[in-house]
Amino acid sequence: MANVTVIGAQWGDEGKGKIVDWLAERADVVVRFQGGHNAGHTLVVGNQTYKLSLLPSGIVRGTLSVIGNGVVLDPWHFRDEVAKLAGQGVTITPDNLHIAENCPLILPFHRDLDGLREDASEFKIGTTRRGIGPAYEDKVGRRAIRVCDLAHLDDLDPQIDRLCAHHDALRAGFDQPPIDRVRLKNDLAEIAPHILPYAKPVWHSLGEARRAGKRILFEGAQGMLLDVDHGTYPFVTSSNTVAGTASSGSGLGPGGVGFVLGIVKAYTTRVGSGPFPTEQDNEIGEFLGTRGHEFGVVTGRKRRCGWFDAVLVRQSAAVSGITGIALTKLDILDGLEEIKICVGYTLDGRHYDYLPPHAADQARVEPIYESVEGWSETTAGARSWAQLPAQAIKYIRRIEELIQCPVTLVSTSPQRDDTILVRDPFED
Structure with a gap:
């Protein structure tokens, strides 16, 4: 049986939560492998809605859930999210939730620095101010405090020295006091018991699961266009x-x-x-945003909306080696007489079939649109091709042609069962 890796192929917020939940019911393990609690996944299970930002989506079904070493973990947010889900009746124990021992921690001064930078700069990246970026900086700078360090707090002073040497200088530039070392160590001692019971060598347990033929579902956060290397840099995660x-x-x-x-x-x-490039700051954008309830799960920020961009999705599919796509929110387009698809760009008289890498060029490209006929019937709740209007099927088929990647499934509402399965990823 194949493992499955789920990633966003746009700028995030594509509806990964529902798809992961739909797949998690048949998975043996669900793994988060990057990002932090800047992710936002909404799961609708029956009459219950769960909003997750750090924990793997499999946790609401009791599936073994793993937070991998590629994640940066805010231990205080972890404690609170576990408590919130427990209040909704979800059982979370060290038996069904594991955290990589080598997972780096997001600390209070990371959150401080994230916010200070956003407030001070005229060049707004648009971060969630949750300390994700500064925590990754400390990871690659080899000064991070990791989950395993919580079991060795008495030996932490040399690492704290390195952190303070770096961060105190940055904080001074923002007229902020140095890091309170005593408070930091006390805070870590207080949170350690909430984290350490979940700490595991997850590389080992995942290897065992694979050898045993278990189905592993990898759950990505954000979207490919926010990748620090391949996304719309510097406006990336x-x-x-x-x-x-x-x-x-x-x-x-x-x-x-x-x-x-x-x-x-x-x-x-x-x-x-x-x-x-395809943003619609007009009545179409307002229609999509209102109909699609387009507000960020984590921040509540209103999402910018626009037409489908086949150029970007084709690029995402190529860079990530996407086997098939799950097309979500098809029902939001119900009732539109005309639907547009971006099939290329022009910039200074030159045609592009990809997004150029420089931010200034990315901001100036003009989309080339292809118009397709809309449909008046509803697609909401459809669970088979036969329940879709002919024009909706034509729209899907045209997307497949343009992105050079097949549609694996189609989602027609937030409800997990309102899904048209074309090809089972676990059986591939």
Whole structure:
């Protein structure tokens, strides 16, 4: 049986939560492999709605859930999210939730620095101010405090020296006092018992699961266009969001990634700053945002909305090696007489079939649109091709042609069962 890696193929917010939940029911293990609690996944299970930002989506079904080493973990948020889900009746124990021992921690001064930078700069990246970027900086700077360090707090002073040497200088530039070392150590001692019971060598347990033939589902956060290398830099997140990160971010190895399922909205949205060639700052954008309830799960920020961009999704599919896509929110387009698809760009008289890498060029490209006929019937709740209007099927088929990647499944509402399965990723 194939493992499955689920990634967003646009700028995030594509509806990964529902798809992961739908797949998690048949998975034996669900793994988060990058990002932090800047992710936002909404799961609708029966009459209950769960909003997750750090925990793997499998946890609400009792599936073994793993937070890999590629994630940066805010231990206080972890404690609170576990408590919130427990209040909704979800059982969470060290038996069904594991955290990589080598997972770096997000600390209070990371959150401080994130907010200070956003407030001070005229060049707004649009971060969630949750300390994700600064925590990744400390990881690659080899000064991070990790989960395993919580079991060795008495030996932490040399690492704190390195952190303070770096951060105190940055804080001074913002007229902020130095890090309170005593408070930091006390805070870590207070939170350690909430984290350490979950700490495991997840690379080892995932290897055992793979050898036993168990189905492993890798759950990505954000979207490919926010990848720190391949996204719309510098308006990106601070981790690699492409499918290959499932390997480095979990310790399983590149052969374990399996079927790569890219999640794609039937239109395009983006939260925060950065280029967005097909953005519709008009009645169409308002229609999509209102009908699609386009507000960020984590921040509540209103999402920018626009037409489907086949150029960007084709680029995402190529870079991430996407095997098939899950097309979500098709029902939001119901009732539109005309639907547009971006099939290329022009810039200074030159035609592009990809998004150029420089931010200034990305901001100036002009989309080339192809118009397709809409449909008046509803697609909401459809669970088979036969229940879809003919024009909706034509729209899906045209998207497949343009992105050079097949549709694996179609989602027609937030309800998990309102899904049309074309090809089972776990059986591939």
